[in-house]
Amino acid sequence: MRCLIPAAGRGSRLARVAEPKPLAPLLGVPLVERVIRTAARAGVREFCVTLGHRAGSLRRHLGQLAGRLGVAIRCVDNPDWEAGNGTSVLAARACLGEGPFLILMADHLVDECTVRALVRRAEAPDVPDLLLAVDTDLSNPLVDREDVTRVRLEGGRITAIGKGLEGAHGYDTGAFLAGPALYAAVERAWRGGGDASLTGAVRELAAEGRAAALDLRREVAADAFWIDVDDPAALRRAEEALVGRLRGKATDGPVSRWLNRPLSIRLTRQLARLPVTPNQLTLATFALGCLAAAVLALPGHLALATGGLLAQASSVLDGCDGELARLRLEESDFGGWLDAVLDRYADGFLLAGLTWHVYAASGAAAHLLLGLLAVTGSFALSYTADKYDGLMRARFGRGGTWRLGRDVRVFIVFVGALLDTALAALALVAALMNAEVVRRIWVARQAAAAA
Amino acid sequence: MRCLIPAAGRGSRLARVAEPKPLAPLLGVPLVERVIRTAARAGVREFCVTLGHRAGSLRRHLGQLAGRLGVAIRCVDNPDWEAGNGTSVLAARACLGEGPFLILMADHLVDECTVRALVRRAEAPDVPDLLLAVDTDLSNPLVDREDVTRVRLEGGRITAIGKGLEGAHGYDTGAFLAGPALYAAVERAWRGGGDASLTGAVRELAAEGRAAALDLRREVAADAFWIDVDDPAALRRAEEALVGRLRGKATDGPVSRWLNRPLSIRLTRQLARLPVTPNQLTLATFALGCLAAAVLALPGHLALATGGLLAQASSVLDGCDGELARLRLEESDFGGWLDAVLDRYADGFLLAGLTWHVYAASGAAAHLLLGLLAVTGSFALSYTADKYDGLMRARFGRGGTWRLGRDVRVFIVFVGALLDTALAALALVAALMNAEVVRRIWVARQAAAAA
Numbered sequence: 001m002r003c004l005i006p007a008a009g010r011g012s013r014l015a016r017v018a019e020p021k022p023l024a025p026l027l028g029v030p031l032v033e034r035v036i037r038t039a040a041r042a043g044v045r046e047f048c049v050t051l052g053h054r055a056g057s058l059r060r061h062l063g064q065l066a067g068r069l070g071v072a073i074r075c076v077d078n079p080d081w082e083a084g085n086g087t088s089v090l091a092a093r094a095c096l097g098e099g100p101f102l103i104l105m106a107d108h109l110v111d112e113c114t115v116r117a118l119v120r121r122a123e124a125p126d127v128p129d130l131l132l133a134v135d136t137d138l139s140n141p142l143v144d145r146e147d148v149t150r151v152r153l154e155g156g157r158i159t160a161i162g163k164g165l166e167g168a169h170g171y172d173t174g175a176f177l178a179g180p181a182l183y184a185a186v187e188r189a190w191r192g193g194g195d196a197s198l199t200g201a202v203r204e205l206a207a208e209g210r211a212a213a214l215d216l217r218r219e220v221a222a223d224a225f226w227i228d229v230d231d232p233a234a235l236r237r238a239e240e241a242l243v244g245r246l247r248g249k250a251t252d253g254p255v256s257r258w259l260n261r262p263l264s265i266r267l268t269r270q271l272a273r274l275p276v277t278p279n280q281l282t283l284a285t286f287a288l289g290c291l292a293a294a295v296l297a298l299p300g301h302l303a304l305a306t307g308g309l310l311a312q313a314s315s316v317l318d319g320c321d322g323e324l325a326r327l328r329l330e331e332s333d334f335g336g337w338l339d340a341v342l343d344r345y346a347d348g349f350l351l352a353g354l355t356w357h358v359y360a361a362s363g364a365a366a367h368l369l370l371g372l373l374a375v376t377g378s379f380a381l382s383y384t385a386d387k388y389d390g391l392m393r394a395r396f397g398r399g400g401t402w403r404l405g406r407d408v409r410v411f412i413v414f415v416g417a418l419l420d421t422a423l424a425a426l427a428l429v430a431a432l433m434n435a436e437v438v439r440r441i442w443v444a445r446q447a448a449a450a451a
Numbered sequence: 452m453r454c455l456i457p458a459a460g461r462g463s464r465l466a467r468v469a470e471p472k473p474l475a476p477l478l479g480v481p482l483v484e485r486v487i488r489t490a491a492r493a494g495v496r497e498f499c500v501t502l503g504h505r506a507g508s509l510r511r512h513l514g515q516l517a518g519r520l521g522v523a524i525r526c527v528d529n530p531d532w533e534a535g536n537g538t539s540v541l542a543a544r545a546c547l548g549e550g551p552f553l554i555l556m557a558d559h560l561v562d563e564c565t566v567r568a569l570v571r572r573a574e575a576p577d578v579p580d581l582l583l584a585v586d587t588d589l590s591n592p593l594v595d596r597e598d599v600t601r602v603r604l605e606g607g608r609i610t611a612i613g614k615g616l617e618g619a620h621g622y623d624t625g626a627f628l629a630g631p632a633l634y635a636a637v638e639r640a641w642r643g644g645g646d647a648s649l650t651g652a653v654r655e656l657a658a659e660g661r662a663a664a665l666d667l668r669r670e671v672a673a674d675a676f677w678i679d680v681d682d683p684a685a686l687r688r689a690e691e692a693l694v695g696r697l698r699g700k701a702t703d704g705p706v707s708r709w710l711n712r713p714l715s716i717r718l719t720r721q722l723a724r725l726p727v728t729p730n731q732l733t734l735a736t737f738a739l740g741c742l743a744a745a746v747l748a749l750p751g752h753l754a755l756a757t758g759g760l761l762a763q764a765s766s767v768l769d770g771c772d773g774e775l776a777r778l779r780l781e782e783s784d785f786g787g788w789l790d791a792v793l794d795r796y797a798d799g800f801l802l803a804g805l806t807w808h809v810y811a812a813s814g815a816a817a818h819l820l821l822g823l824l825a826v827t828g829s830f831a832l833s834y835t836a837d838k839y840d841g842l843m844r845a846r847f848g849r850g851g852t853w854r855l856g857r858d859v860r861v862f863i864v865f866v867g868a869l870l871d872t873a874l875a876a877l878a879l880v881a882a883l884m885n886a887e888v889v890r891r892i893w894v895a896r897q898a899a900a901a902a
Binding site for chain 2: 332337340344372383444445
């Protein structure tokens with residue numbers, strides 16, 4: 001499956017932010033890179049990008065991106081780009097071949113599921129000559145009503161398309177599946193009618209009853225996201241919307257859900273503007289955890305309280321790496337795994353710091369034993385998490401709300417440190433973690449007996 | 452897929468061991484239970500067992516077994532059992548129905564893969580009227596040449612079958628796939644020829660060219676196991692063979708491979724005679740590990756050496772639960788998981804015991820920190836094992852020979868304790884475990900970059 005991305009235009013309304021427009025950064029990732037990352041995640045491996053205005057910098061960026069994503073990106077010069085974006089289809093014809101292909105606008109962001117739905121239609125029998133993803137939610141707050149291209153529909157076909165259209169049923173999302181019939185349609189609209197836009201070509205096909213619509217709301221997902229980023233205001237709206245779509249993970253525990261996650265999402269929004277990668281954030285979070293452990297180990301309430309505060313701060317920051325990766329479409333298995341492994345070290349160090357604080361004050365060996373139980377129970381809890389979460393998903397389709405994990409553990413240390421009750425916090429962690437491991441063994445045993 | 456198990460006969464040669472013969476225990480599991488467990492693992496869910504001699508005790512055992520395995524086992528009385536085992540086919544006709552069915556002898560043990568191969572043939576087009584799994588390895592040392600039923604083959608068909616057969620090409624393994632044509636064949640052989648044995652019925656079908664052979668060596672597996680257990684000598688041979696087939700796991704480290712596993716297999720062979728379950732062994736191993744930790748923590752070289760010896764003993768015993776489960780066909784996900792979780796606790800306790808031994812003698816807080824690093828590194832190593840083993844399998848098709856894990860860790864503690872160099876052992880564990888975690892992170896990062 002090949003994918004055409006027309007990226008030749010000027011995008012004058014975003015010129016203050018970036019030139020050419022496809023390189024305008026949204027939460028640290030250029031628009032065209034977002035489009036390509038989204039399509040690559042939906043399984044698309046070959047891209048043709050048409051260049052016109054300021055082709056050089058775009059070509060360099062795409063060359064690097066292809067290497068990073070392991071996809072093929074061919075850049076095609078479109079000498080006629082100033083006539084309209086339909087000319088890009090003709091310029092890319094040799095690169096696209098004679099099979100069906102996708103078209104994604106460089107400035108229209110869509111969801112991975114929308115691209116997948118178009119690809120699926122290309123693999124099914126009876127591929128339409130043109131299939132346009134249409135947003136039938138006429139009150140979508142992300143749509144700029146002044147500027148959006150509207151469509152009229154009848155029985156799944158597009159009957160009319162245009163910017164000022166009256167009585168429209170939906171909006172053009174800029175994501176298409178097209179067949180080779182589109183080449184002739186562009187020719188006709190351009191040479192015949194003087195309209196070299198893609199919209200003109202769609203209008204040609206619609207007049208012949210050959211332009212179908214994919215209903216975004218009914219055929220893809222009721223909450224599918226898309227936005228046309230034309231000006232700084234739309235860029236802000238898009239940023240707002242993407243951050244707003246960040247949610248906690250299904251396995252978030254109560255402290256994460258109601259305290260850490262709301263804070264970390266706010267923080268991630270700010271971090272997204274900085275040139276920091278998710279893995280760097282993971283390392284910074286770990287360093288903060290180590291610092292918290294060292295401070296916790298010092299004598300006195302002030303050190304204890306400071307260490308507890310730093311520990312809770314690292315627990316909040318611990319959500320940011322994953323959030324940033326999701327915002328930037330950069331999630332990776334390795335990143336998630338590294339985060340989990342370093343969290344285990346930070347867990348051990350934090351509880352060791354707290355244990356030393358208690359032991360140094362009391363000199364009681366029993367307090368070291370308590371610390372050992374807290375560390376061992378915490379590790380065992382993480383070690384059993386995959387199995388337990390899998391069982392919960394299989395039974396309830398989600399994790400439990402009251403899942404006991406790292407968020408609760410660090411929060412107990414935090415509160416215990418503030419209240420100067422380090423020993424009580426340590427004892428509570430040891431008791432809760434180990435009791436929960438025993439409970440999980442029990443749950444797994446019941447599940448095995450029932451299977 | 453239904454499975455007939457003729458279990459009506461007397462089995463006089465095993466009468467000293469158990470009556471009826473299908474209940475003769477092999478490594479703690481009755482023969483007929485082994486046959487049913489093997490078939491259940493191959494996906495068979497419905498069994499018809501024909502009863503004759505001493506039906507009562509067999510019926511009770513099968514009733515309990517059906518509940519434990521979650522399969523249906525219908526017991527059918529065979530009033531004609533003394534005439535020959537072919538009569539069991541007729542007695543079970545109502546229970547078996549008119550589709551193809553499996554026949555497994557209650558006293559012939561076969562591998563799961565052999566049953567799977569027969570089931571696959573039943574699901575393919577052109578199901579033969581009879582398909583007998585035939586061992587074409589004429590030098591198979593497990594075969595009792597005095598007593599075995601031999602077959603002559605021609606182009607995949609059985610041309611002759613019988614005990615004293617000259618010029619035979621293979622041995623009857625007692626595992627069949629049969630169709631309803633077998634009912635008439637038994638009738639003909641019994642009423643017509645006076646031979647009510649299954650062999651007689653196969654001979655009838657062979658004469659009509661309707662008896663096919665499944666070549667165990669070429670069509671199933673070159674090392675597929677089977678044995679006919681007729682007398683105490685065969686029972687001993689079977690025990691020997693099953694124990695001999697126990698191997699280490701692909702992820703066994705060097706100490707496990709060359710020290711622990713050879714010892715644990717010897718031990719498991721003895722344990723198999725006792726009424727102990729694999730999960731009970733897991734708990735006993737954990738208890739021994741806790742005891743070792745407590746003894747390690749005591750002052751003096753004698754305590755240290757004893758603790759080290761107990762720790763190494765628990766490391767050897769740690770292999771037995773899995774081996775016993777495999778010998779008894781009782782492996783379970785839960786069992787393996789419980790073993791892993793308790794190993795993590797034992798790990799933490801052992802290293803804590805060693806740490807306390809060192810710290811109590813020196814009073815140096817740095818030694819506690821070293822202990823913390825050893826515990827944390829050990830946990831992190833276990834935590835990263837799944838990921839690392841998966842990467843190694845994907846790259847090399849197996850685990851690395853020099854895999855660093857629990858076996859090496861405990862062995863270092865053992866040697867350090869014997870040599871009275873507890874501090875050096877602790878430092879070595881801390882250094883090795885954490886260095887290996889860092890190496891694994893590096894390996895995972897490289898693999899992610901290459902993907």
